[in-house]
Amino acid sequence: MSTPQNMPDMNQRTELKALHIPAPLQGFDAGDAQVFDLVLAGGLVESIAPSTQREARGIVLSAFVEAHAHLDKNYTVRDVGAAKGDLFAAIERMSRHRAGWTHADLHQRMTRALHDAWRSGTRALRTHLDWIDTTPPLSLEVFKQLREEWRGRVELQCVALVPLDVFADHAAGERIARDVRDAGGVLGAFVYRNDDLEHKLSRVFDLAQQHGLALDFHVDEGLDADATGLRSIAQLVLERGFAQRVVCGHACSLSMQDDAAANDTLALCAKAQIHIVALPTTNLYLQGAWHRTPLERGITRVREAAAAGVQTSFATDNVQDAFYPYGNYDLLESFALGVQVAHLPDALDWLGAITVHPATAMGLAWDGRIAPGCPADLVVLTAADEYDLMSPRGRQRSVFRAGQLLE
CATH class of the missing domain: 2.30.40.10 (Urease, subunit C, domain 1)
Known part of the structure; x- marks a missing residue:
C-alpha cells in the first residue's frame, strides 16, 4: 500500500x-x-x-516560505496585457478582468500556482486577495477550498487586500473585518499617498484590535518621496502598543527619501517590530522610467533595514499578470534577483529572507x-x-x- x-x-x-x-x-x-x-x-x-x-x-x-503572492491574479496577462510600468493601469486592467472571474477559472489558476510553488520547495504561502467592497470576493471561497485541499503540503494564509479609502466607511470596514476574522485571514490595505491617511489607517488598526487580526499592508509602492505610509504605520503600532504581527510589503518610496528620513523611519519600524517584504520582480518591472533606461529602481532599502534591526523577506508578488507579465513561483529565483539588485554581500547570509524571516512574520509553527x-x-x-x-x-x-x- x-x-x-x-x-x-x-x-x-x-x-x-x-x-x-x-x-x-x-x-x-x-x-x-x-x-x-x-x-x-x-x-x-x-x-x-x-x-x-x-x-x-x-x-x-x-x-521556502512565500510571504506575499497574488494567487487570484496570476496567469492572466494573455487576457489583460502587460501594463509596462504603470501601476495604476495594471490595477484598472485587473479590475475589469476580475468581473469575469469564475470559481472554475480561479481554482484552475490558483491550483497551477500551488503546484509550481510546491514542486519548487515552498511549504507555506500567504496570498493577498482583491477585496474591493463589503462583499467577500469569490476568490475567498476558492481559497478556503484550496486551503483544505493542500493541507499538509502547502500551508496557506490569506490577506484581504482592501483599498484604504474603503475604511472611511465605518460600517463597510466592520463588515470586512468580521468576514476576514471568520475566514481565519489577515486584514490588509493598499496604502499610497491617500488623503486623510492617518485617520483611515487608525480605523484599520481599530478594526484589527477589535477583532484580534494581524495586519499586512501594501504600502508606498512607488518612487514618490512623499509617500510615507510606512512611517505612519510604524507610529501607530507604537502609539497603540499594537500586539499583533504587522507586515508591510513594497516600501519602494523609502529608497527615494533622503538618508536621514529613511533611517528615522527604519528605526521606528525596528522599534515597532514591523516586518518588511521586498518584491524585486514586480517592482523592478513597474517602477522607474519606460521611455529610457531606468535610473531609479523599485527596491526598498534592504541592507539599511537589516542594519537597523528590521527583519526583511523577499517574495514573489505577481506572476504573469498585468503587474508583472513574467515569472513563476520559484522563490529562489526572486531571491537571486533581490540579492543582485540590492547589492547584498554574501548571498548565503541572506537566505533567512525566504525561510526563517517570513516564517516568523507569518507566525508559522516552525521558524525554519x-x-x-x-x-x-x-x-x-x-x-x-x-x-x-x-x-x-x-x-x-x-x-x-x-x-x-x-x-
Missing part, C-alpha cells in the same frame, strides 16, 4: 551527506564545522553531525531553523557556495517533504 502524499513513511530513513547549512538557518551549535551529514527519519531531521568530508557537495535549506527534531521539509541545492547559488545550475534542487523526496 502506498503512503499518502501528505503522510510520512515512518520506516523510511534517508542520509544526506556533506552539505553546508547556511548560518542563518542553523538551529544548533555548529561549532567550527562547515559541512554536515543529516539523517531524516519519521518525517523529522533525526540527527545532524559534522561530516568526515571536508568539501560540501551542496547546500541544504529549510523549505534546521536542527535535530525539526520537520524534514528541506531543499537540497547542487550549489556548493554562494557563487553557484546565483546560477541556474546551482539552483537545481531535490525537495524533501516529511523526509521523502518529491518525484
Whole structure:
C-alpha cells in the first residue's frame, strides 16, 4: 500500500551527506564545522553531525516560505496585457478582468500556482486577495477550498487586500473585518499617498484590535518621496502598543527619501517590530522610467533595514499578470534577483529572507531553523557556495517533504 502524499513513511530513513547549512538557518551549535551529514527519519531531521568530508557537495535549506503572492491574479496577462510600468493601469486592467472571474477559472489558476510553488520547495504561502467592497470576493471561497485541499503540503494564509479609502466607511470596514476574522485571514490595505491617511489607517488598526487580526499592508509602492505610509504605520503600532504581527510589503518610496528620513523611519519600524517584504520582480518591472533606461529602481532599502534591526523577506508578488507579465513561483529565483539588485554581500547570509524571516512574520509553527527534531521539509541545492547559488545550475534542487523526496 502506498503512503499518502501528505503522510510520512515512518520506516523510511534517508542520509544526506556533506552539505553546508547556511548560518542563518542553523538551529544548533555548529561549532567550527562547515559541512554536515543529516539523517531524516519519521518525517523529522533525526540527527545532524559534522561530516568526515571536508568539501560540501551542496547546500541544504529549510523549505521556502512565500510571504506575499497574488494567487487570484496570476496567469492572466494573455487576457489583460502587460501594463509596462504603470501601476495604476495594471490595477484598472485587473479590475475589469476580475468581473469575469469564475470559481472554475480561479481554482484552475490558483491550483497551477500551488503546484509550481510546491514542486519548487515552498511549504507555506500567504496570498493577498482583491477585496474591493463589503462583499467577500469569490476568490475567498476558492481559497478556503484550496486551503483544505493542500493541507499538509502547502500551508496557506490569506490577506484581504482592501483599498484604504474603503475604511472611511465605518460600517463597510466592520463588515470586512468580521468576514476576514471568520475566514481565519489577515486584514490588509493598499496604502499610497491617500488623503486623510492617518485617520483611515487608525480605523484599520481599530478594526484589527477589535477583532484580534494581524495586519499586512501594501504600502508606498512607488518612487514618490512623499509617500510615507510606512512611517505612519510604524507610529501607530507604537502609539497603540499594537500586539499583533504587522507586515508591510513594497516600501519602494523609502529608497527615494533622503538618508536621514529613511533611517528615522527604519528605526521606528525596528522599534515597532514591523516586518518588511521586498518584491524585486514586480517592482523592478513597474517602477522607474519606460521611455529610457531606468535610473531609479523599485527596491526598498534592504541592507539599511537589516542594519537597523528590521527583519526583511523577499517574495514573489505577481506572476504573469498585468503587474508583472513574467515569472513563476520559484522563490529562489526572486531571491537571486533581490540579492543582485540590492547589492547584498554574501548571498548565503541572506537566505533567512525566504525561510526563517517570513516564517516568523507569518507566525508559522516552525521558524525554519534546521536542527535535530525539526520537520524534514528541506531543499537540497547542487550549489556548493554562494557563487553557484546565483546560477541556474546551482539552483537545481531535490525537495524533501516529511523526509521523502518529491518525484
